[in-house]
Amino acid sequence: MSWVSKTLSSTLGRKLIMALTGLFLILFLVVHLIGNLQLLLPDNGESFNLYAESMASNPLIRVVSIGNFAFILLHVIYSILLSRYNKSSRPIEYAVSKASTNSSWSSRNMGILGTIILIFLLVHLKGFYYEIKFGEMPVVDYAGVTYKNVFAIVAAAYSNLLYVAFYVVAMGFLGFHLSHGFASAFQTLGLNHVKYSPLISRVGFGFSIIVPALFALIPIVMYIQSL
């Protein structure tokens, strides 16, 4: 084995991949959120549709989006590898365990939380990404130019209470995933320091509440607007 594959197949190497892909996904969440918040602008979706078009036609964004899918895939594959390996390291569980006295619930359930996020992602991609790329799209004219009316299918989806509820609940689970994952990724990278670690924990805590809450706000507001 070369030193690269030896390093990356060690437990620490696999964790490194989890942390780097996780941090990339965190960055992606921020960019995605800024884009999505334009759905709430009071212009009937014009700025959101223009933004969607500019994203779809920008070659750089297409490269980043392929990378993003690859990183999600890597994150999921390594989460399965690690979870299975970790399970096999304790073949017989304790009859009595008071794990809640020594660690947070999120930190012990990253696999379950991740699986729920994955289910959400699949539904989300089918509903929006797939439809926009390959489905029959309504169109809209701005200053004589025709654009895909992405806003219209988002608004249609968010007029469905069940979909909105699913979205909001999924964001809750994302929050729990991040409440451990954000700071954990820094620890994995070896970035633990008396001066900065408390700050990283606080930023992570804030991030895990604010970002999922803003994501969840969009379908809630659009549902109310649809009434």
Add this chain to the structure above:
Amino acid sequence: MKLTLKIWRQKNASDKGGFTTYPVDNVSKDMSFLEMLDVLNEDLTEKGDDPVHFDHDCREGICGTCALHINGKPHGPLQTTTCQLHMRSFNDGETITIEPWRAKAFPILKDLVVDRSAFDRIIQAGGYVSVGTGGIPDANEIPIPKTIADLAMDAAQCIACGACVAACKNASAMLFTSAKVSQLALLPQGQVERKTRAEKMVAQMDAEGFGACTNTGACEAECPKGISISNIARMNREYYSAALSSQNV
């Protein structure tokens, strides 16, 4: 005090094992947990039964031998070793469940005794300094800043009890291994073999079948010596930088 003990009994490594319940009377609040088990074992021996096998040695909190999982926590309700735990930490009439450390890398030998030689092999892989040190050097011949010396001494407090592995949901040995890597990485004497040490000790840790780290922090919370998970971050740094820059292709 009257207590009910639910103890894991297992004849040998290949036996399936199971819990046996023992009522015990006349337990004093001032007894240590191990003394309470001594009393139980005297009774069992007098009755001609096989006494409960458990590991212990110094009984003063320095050797790390007394590995027992008590009521769902390594070393019981306090952050200390089992030998330093006293019966006043329990209530009269309580049922106490006693289990061995559970980890693939710590196979059960008998009852509550597990084989922790996996730790020895991790140390043998690189947890030493192999240069001859000669006689005792003059004090202050090798200057070490106090803050660094303190960090190294904190890491060196690890007594290899295995509570970190027992507490971790992944049965990971990261806290133990990182303490052993750190105590040498921080000091001048450890520099020569620094990179190779990190690589070899991590490789051995993986080969023994300990799980990977999820940074739950359970190890630090249960460690009787208060070893900090900042050592784990240090080991990660040591390992990644060794992977990038050591001569071992």
